[in-house]
Amino acid sequence: MPTKRVPELNELSPLILKVRRHLHRHPELSHQEHETAAFLADHLGRWGIEHTTGMAGTGVVAVIEGGAGDGPTVGIRGDMDALPIQEERQHSYRSTRSGVMHACGHDAHCAMVLGAAKILNSRRDALRGRIKIVFQPSEEVEPSGAEAMISEGVLESPHVDAMLGLHVFPHLRSGLVAIKPGPASAYADEFFIDVHGRGGHAGYPHLTVDPIVASAHVIIALQTIASRRTRPNDPVVVTVGRVMGGTAANVIPQTMRLHGTFRTLNPQVRDNVAEEIDRIAQGVANAHGATAEVKIEWGCPAIFNHVGMSEMLLGVGEQIVGEGNVARLPEALMGADDFAFYSQQVPSICFRLGTGNADKGTEFPLHHPRFDIDEDTLPIGTAVLVEVAQRLCSEGIPPEG
Ligand SMILES: [Zn+2]
Ligand SMILES: [Zn+2]
Structure with missing residues (x-):
């Protein structure tokens, strides 16, 4: 009591x-x-x-x-x-x-x-x-x-x-x-990924570079950081919490923005994960003909x-x-x-x-x-x-x- x-x-x-x-x-x-x-x-x-x-x-x-x-x-x-x-x-x-x-x-x-x-x-x-x-x-x-x-x-x-x-x-x-x-x-840090494509008519996707499809692949690929790129003994969370882009069903937009957080328990893993986010976002976006701009915002220790x-x-x-x-x-x-x-x-x-x-x-x-x-x-x-x-x-x- x-x-x-x-x-x-x-x-x-x-x-x-x-x-x-x-x-x-x-x-x-x-x-x-x-x-x-x-x-x-x-x-x-x-x-x-x-x-x-x-x-x-x-x-x-x-x-x-x-x-x-x-x-x-x-x-x-x-x-x-x-x-x-x-x-x-x-x-x-x-x-x-x-x-x-x-x-x-x-x-x-x-x-x-x-x-x-x-x-x-x-x-x-x-x-x-x-x-x-x-x-x-x-x-x-x-x-x-x-x-x-x-x-x-x-x-x-x-x-x-x-x-x-x-x-x-x-x-x-x-x-x-x-x-x-x-x-x-955990260390809690944030990232922004702008995936730049080339917008256009949804009925003619071959004339565009679709940043939404490229972003979808980026989101999935980011999950391999925890499963393939860091030691299983080091806890890592990568979460894309906000996906922003597009205006209509029949329009392929120019750009998509992903906003997420990553959590780690030690400073070295923290740096590694930041590098991996940058590398994967750029590489996967490039594979789809798009480009990625990555910004890491260091947050809370x-x-x-x-x-x-x-x-x-x-x-x-x-x-x-x-x-x-x-x-x-x-x-x-x-x-x-x-x-x-x-x-x-x-x-x-x-x-x-x-x-x-x-x-x-x-x-x-x-x-x-x-x-x-x-x-x-x-x-x-x-x-x-x-x-x-x-x-x-x-x-x-x-x-x-
Ligand atoms: Zn809270
Ligand atoms: Zn609280």
Whole structure:
């Protein structure tokens, strides 16, 4: 029971739930989180927590100064953005904005981080060091909000010694607190392939170079990167997520555009896959008389979970939810999170909070139009953030491993 370690939750849990539902009803797309930021800042202000707004656009940063002597500065990240998805579930806190939905649980992240801020603020007299609350824009799209916050100095003055974050996770059962120590997520990079042909009449294909047929072959051939061109032991995903081109059934267009993402777990494989995408796209397009222009957009690096802090998290998690409800995950996931940018700069951990519960219909994957969380897990995530942050402040950052 999270309330055993963090009794403040007895009183605060209803507010955390209310915040989550308010944010769920009013989702905002990446880099447009103005109302979300104002809503969060308003709560911080009401509780007398010093904060600044407008970092990297809509970012909100608060500092809670401990009163029990010097110690580390521990940052806690909440991501604020929603996704361009039409929510399909019918519930009282359904999104009020057509085509926009918190389908990645960032509403829950903000609610839990806000709750943690209130509790840590009420404990500040007993707190060593300080807490920095970081609400960031745009986790979902480039340019990354985390990267922008870092370049605008979020990790400095005061310098952040360690960062904490969490992500809700429907594939783990409700209430499970889990972490993969070390490399924990994928490098996620994007590519654009413009396949140039020669347009014309659909009834006279021999007088054209059809970029749609050439693109179809490119799409299939790209799948051989994972199956034939990289070591079977190295996980690789190449996904073409958008195919754009054409205007009518009877017109062969000039150009097709493919837009995709590729995921890898190590930097060398990452470079190899980028080269293969370029080589295959050009070669296959040429084989059909077309040409390909390839642009790679380097995106988000992998999250590296500090091993010592991961162990600390598992220990704290055990005290909060019991031994059977914590898990050391054996492998990294092919998803990505721009929390990775913090983890490249300072010792960091981003843990996973299981929210999957088929009885409550919360087993749908992230980014699914029926995605939802088991709200009973909100106090658990909040409690873990509070207790780990406080432990780091009082004991300092543990050795790497
Ligand atoms: Zn997401
Ligand atoms: Zn997310």
